[in-house]
Amino acid sequence: xxxxxxxxxxxxxxxxxxxxxxxxxxxxxxxxxxxxxxxxxxxxxxxxxxxxxxxxxxxxxxxxxxxxxxxxxxxxxxxxxxxxxxxxxxxxxxxxxxxxxxxxxxxxxxxxxxxxxxxxxxxxxxxxxxxxxxxxxxxxxxxxxxxxxxxxxxxxxxxxxxxxxxxxxxxxxxxxxxxxxxxxxxxxxxxxxxxxxxxxxxxxxxxxxxxxxxxxxxxxxxxxxxxxxxxxxxxxxxxxxxxxxxxxxxxxxxxxxxxxxxxxxxxxxxxxxxxxxxxxxxxxxxxxxxxxxxxxxxxxxxxxxxxxxxxxxxxxxxxxxxxxxxxxxxxxxxxxxxxxxxxxxxxxxxxxxxxxxxxxxxxxxxxxxxxxxxxxxxxxxxxxxxxxxxxxxxxxxxxxxxxxxxxxxxxxxxxxxxxxxxxxxxxxxxxxxxxxxxxxxxxxxxxxxxxxxxxxxxxxxxxxxxxxxxxxxxxxxxxxxxxxxxxxxxxxxxxxxxxxxxxxxxxxxxxxxxxxxxxxxxxxxxxxxxxxxxxxxxxxxxxxxxxxxxxxxxxxxxxxxxxxxxxxxxxxxxxxxxxxxxxxxxxxxxxxxxxxxxx
Amino acid sequence: xxxxxxxxxxxxxxxxxxxxxxxxxxxxxxxxxxxxxxxxxxxxxxxxxxxxxxxxxxxxxxxxxxxxxxxxxxxxxxxxxxxxxxxxxxxxxxxxxxxxxxxxxxxxxxxxxxxxxxxxxxxxxxxxxxxxxxxxxxxxxxxxxxxxxxxxxxxxxxxxxxxxxxxxxxxxxxxxxxxxxxxxxxxxxxxxxxxxxxxxxxxxxxxxxxxxxxxxxxxxxxxxxxxxxxxxxxxxxxxxxxxxxxxxxxxxxxxxxxxxxxxxxxxxxxxxxxxxxxxxxxxxxxxxxxxxxxxxxxxxxxxxxxxxxxxxxxxxxxxxxxxxxxxx
Numbered sequence: 019x020x021x022x023x024x025x026x027x028x029x030x031x032x033x034x035x036x037x038x039x040x041x042x043x044x045x046x047x048x049x050x051x052x053x054x055x056x057x058x059x060x061x062x063x064x065x066x067x068x069x070x071x072x073x074x075x076x077x078x079x080x081x082x083x084x085x086x087x088x089x090x091x092x093x094x095x096x097x098x099x100x101x102x103x104x105x106x107x108x109x110x111x112x113x114x115x116x117x118x119x120x121x122x123x124x125x126x127x128x129x130x131x132x133x134x135x136x137x138x139x140x141x142x143x144x145x146x147x148x149x150x151x152x153x154x155x156x157x158x159x160x161x162x163x164x165x166x167x168x169x170x171x172x173x174x175x176x177x178x179x180x181x182x183x184x185x186x187x188x189x190x191x192x193x194x195x196x197x198x199x200x201x202x203x204x205x206x207x208x209x210x211x212x213x214x215x216x217x218x219x220x221x222x223x224x225x226x227x228x229x230x231x232x233x234x235x236x237x238x239x240x241x242x243x244x245x246x247x248x249x250x251x252x253x254x255x256x257x258x259x260x261x262x263x264x265x266x267x268x269x270x271x272x273x274x275x276x277x278x279x280x281x282x283x284x285x286x287x288x289x290x291x292x293x294x295x296x297x298x299x300x301x302x303x304x305x306x307x308x309x310x311x312x313x314x315x316x317x318x319x320x321x322x323x324x325x326x327x328x329x330x331x332x333x334x335x336x337x338x339x340x341x342x343x344x345x346x347x348x349x350x351x352x353x354x355x356x357x358x359x360x361x362x363x364x365x366x367x368x369x370x371x372x373x374x375x376x377x378x379x380x381x382x383x384x385x386x387x388x389x390x391x392x393x394x395x396x397x398x399x400x401x402x403x404x405x406x407x408x409x410x411x412x413x414x415x416x417x418x419x420x421x422x423x424x425x426x427x428x429x430x431x432x433x434x435x436x437x438x439x440x441x442x443x444x445x446x447x448x449x450x451x452x453x454x455x456x457x458x459x460x461x462x463x464x465x466x467x468x469x470x471x472x473x474x475x476x477x478x479x480x481x482x483x484x485x486x487x488x489x490x491x492x493x494x495x496x497x498x499x500x501x502x503x504x505x506x507x508x509x510x511x512x513x514x515x516x517x518x519x520x521x522x523x524x525x526x527x528x529x530x531x532x533x534x535x536x537x538x539x540x541x542x543x544x545x546x547x548x549x550x551x552x553x554x555x556x557x558x559x560x561x562x563x564x565x566x567x568x569x570x571x572x573x574x575x576x577x578x579x580x581x582x583x584x585x586x587x588x589x590x591x592x593x594x595x596x597x598x599x600x601x602x603x604x605x606x607x608x609x610x611x612x613x614x615x616x617x
Numbered sequence: 618x619x620x621x622x623x624x625x626x627x628x629x630x631x632x633x634x635x636x637x638x639x640x641x642x643x644x645x646x647x648x649x650x651x652x653x654x655x656x657x658x659x660x661x662x663x664x665x666x667x668x669x670x671x672x673x674x675x676x677x678x679x680x681x682x683x684x685x686x687x688x689x690x691x692x693x694x695x696x697x698x699x700x701x702x703x704x705x706x707x708x709x710x711x712x713x714x715x716x717x718x719x720x721x722x723x724x725x726x727x728x729x730x731x732x733x734x735x736x737x738x739x740x741x742x743x744x745x746x747x748x749x750x751x752x753x754x755x756x757x758x759x760x761x762x763x764x765x766x767x768x769x770x771x772x773x774x775x776x777x778x779x780x781x782x783x784x785x786x787x788x789x790x791x792x793x794x795x796x797x798x799x800x801x802x803x804x805x806x807x808x809x810x811x812x813x814x815x816x817x818x819x820x821x822x823x824x825x826x827x828x829x830x831x832x833x834x835x836x837x838x839x840x841x842x843x844x845x846x847x848x849x850x851x852x853x854x855x856x857x858x859x860x861x862x863x864x865x866x867x868x869x870x871x872x873x874x875x876x877x878x879x880x881x882x883x884x885x886x887x888x889x890x891x892x893x894x895x896x897x898x899x900x901x902x903x904x905x906x907x908x909x910x911x912x913x914x915x916x917x918x919x920x921x922x923x924x925x926x927x928x929x930x931x932x933x934x935x936x937x938x939x940x941x942x943x944x945x
Contacts, residue, residue: 062908062917066936388796440751440799443759447739448795450717494757544918546930546938551737561940562919
């Protein structure tokens with residue numbers, strides 16, 4: 019297929035300041051407000067017509083309308099329907115939603131909100147440039163020791179006040195997703211610019227760093243068995259009161275006190291940590307002055323983590339391995355250890371005590387449990403097959419891996435993977451919920467990683483057809499988000515699916531250049547709120563998928579339709595850039611999208 | 618397997634007999650009587666109705682929920698919607714009960730799945746269907762069609778039979794199936810654009826005129842629909858024409874950015890709040906981004922509509938819009 023050509027597009031850049039800031043033009047305070055005449059306005063407006071109190075005309079016929087409930091940009095000549103009316107609201111774009119005055123300045127506008135001013139610039143960027151700005155924010159402020167999740171700041175909206183540490187339950191998962199963007203970026207730049215180009219070298223450096231951080235999670239526990247930690251902290255970082263943490267001290271790690279470890283009676287449990295951490299990975303904390311005794315790792319690992327580690331093994335081996343044999347050996351060793359641990363645990367991921375973790379089970383024993391086991395079975399069955407397929411691919415070995423894979427196929431695991439849609443609906447109906455409400459959004463990403471890998475590794479025609487059929491049982495949930503990060507790997511796995519590339523382009527064009535996760539105003543006049551089936555009033559969604567710059571910034575695995583009550587609770591929260599860079603660089607890698615130069 | 622005791626005959630005697638058996642046998646559960654039949658019973662014999670009502674409240678009598686009254690004929694989307702709406706509203710308002718298993722005669726039209734799905738039914742029991750399967754449609758909605766029920770007529774069984782058997786409601790028996798390992802075939806419902814009859818069109822016009830002109834005629838409109846359910850089309854048309862008078866539909870009242878959408882209904886909500894319901898259907902089998910402009914009620918909104926999807930919007934007096942799955 020020919021790539022869809024993305025063009026440079028206007029992007030929002032917001033600068034917040036106090037109204038006495040010397041940069042604010044005096045003319046903003048001298049404007050005379052006049053309510054616009056919006057009778058017969060031909061498009062739905064985000065605010066009620068009677069809420070609009072002022073307006074300002076900018077370049078090329080663009081009009082900015084200020085309201086007591088936000089700011090609207092109207093461009094009657096916009097090429098893309100989604101750009102005709104744009105909405106700006108607190109706290110992403112404005113300090114509050116009451117617009118007191120407007121001053122247009124070319125493509126940009128000054129907005130007065132009480133004591134605060136927002137300077138909104140509309141800058142022309144290519145999608146790659148947008149991604150580079152997002153990467154810079156993530157690399158400078160969100161990433162820690164190669165891991166990427168999210169970051170809080172000391173002061174609202176100010177990324178430069180990033181705390182430097184964070185609490186993340188799924189560091190392995192989100193770092194893997196970030197790694198996908200970085201490693202495909204490296205592969206594309208190497209292909210297009212050559213291995214020695216400075217951009218390619220920089221890309222390789224970051225992809226390798228993320229890969230090392232992923233691998234460290236598979237050794238950081240020091241357990242002899244092939245366990246994987248969810249995350250780890252170093253001395254001086256506050257431990258969240260959530261989950262099971264083990265603090266290193268010499269040859270043993272001791273379970274720290276948290277509400278959960280008190281509840282499960284694991285406080286004080288001692289687990290050996292005698293397996294050496296490879297020097298190449300240990301440098302991630304040693305270079306910062308920490309030793310093993312500064313480590314505190316998080317256990318009770320879920321299948322989310324495991325699945326994303328196997329996604330990482332495969333891509334790191336394929337793209338980084340050839341030029342970095344040392345890294346490749348670590349990938350192979352980690353992959354073998356993890357796979358062996360799962361097989362020895364009879365397809366359950368075990369803590370040192372021999373008890374399975376809460377959410378990492380791929381055994382028929384688990385599948386036979388009513389409720390979650392029954393509903394999870396189609397995905398988890400496929401995950402296990404994917405792990406084995408990746409292990410064979412990465413290690414180049416067959417033996418036990420192939421024997422196990424063949425035995426699972428004979429035991430119906432591949433066939434079971436086709437039953438997701440039926441069981442998902444059945445599970446929701448069984449608890450009297452709507453499927454939208456019952457959906458575990460994290461599962462979308464797991465299904466994506468699993469079937470993307472299976473469909474690009476399996477050579478047996480019959481099995482490949484079956485995996486593609488299984489992949490498509492996720493269409494209703496994956497494709498409803500119109501998220502290229504879901505759509506492109508799905509297209510790579512199932513080349514016959516039809517995608518609306520115009521909507522994919524809108525998603526890229528309308529992404530902001532920051533991952534500031536402040537909430538936005540969702541009680542809009544132009545977008546219905548949707549009450550879910552069986553739901554009480556709290557179970558609501560937006561009935562339209564808003565453009566990324568008009569909805570709250572979220573992780574990959576959250577509901578983009580979610581109706582969040584407006585509050586200032588997330589003004590000090592920044593997310594990593596991986597949803598954007600994952601989507602963009604996977605699209606470029608497979609040749610689904612290409613870029614027109616920014617003139 | 619538990620037996621499903623059903624009251625097949627709607628008569629005072631049959632109801633009395635069922636109530637007596639419920640009094641005599643604590644384990645017995647009775648199924649049956651539509652909203653229409655209960656409404657009639659209340660008029661004929663209020664004391665007997667109260668006795669049935671108590672058993673409904675205690676979950677020992679499960680009414681026949683889904684259709685206002687039994688109907689074996691195909692029907693338009695809007696007629697089915699009103700049947701479902703009037704039935705579910707009746708049980709909610711009268712008994713504060715919401716049920717999840719639709720009971721009816723057949724698949725009434727090719728929007729059947731999404732209509733009963735949107736009305737919060739997860740499964741259906743239909744006289745016409747003889748096997749269990751998933752019934753799907755293009756808009757990713759589905760319902761479980763369930764037939765494995767051992768029904769007995771409550772008025773035909775004797776005391777020994779009741780003593781020797783266990784009894785269950787259709788509602789609980791079907792919902793329990795969701796806990797089983799189900800391996801059922803999926804049947805995709807074909808698409809079709811259901812046409813309202815001339816009598817239905819007259820009633821729908823009357824409803825729209827009410828909104829256009831700000832007229833209040835909820836009771837008359839309800840009588841129109843009940844007349845239509847009963848097959849008394851002429852009565853419905855007479856009432857509708859009285860409401861309409863000389864008024865005409867204002868074609869500019871609502872505008873879309875696409876011709877591939879039809880209006881099923883524009884009406885006031887049933888709760889007498891004065892809010893307006895706009896119900897539309899995609900007709901071309903294409904997912905689309907829709908804009909809906911309705912200046913007369915200060916509304917202008919966007920929607921994403923799936924192929925052949927029916928969407929219902931509730932517009933409040935400020936012009937704010939809610940998309941609602943429960944038909945208003």
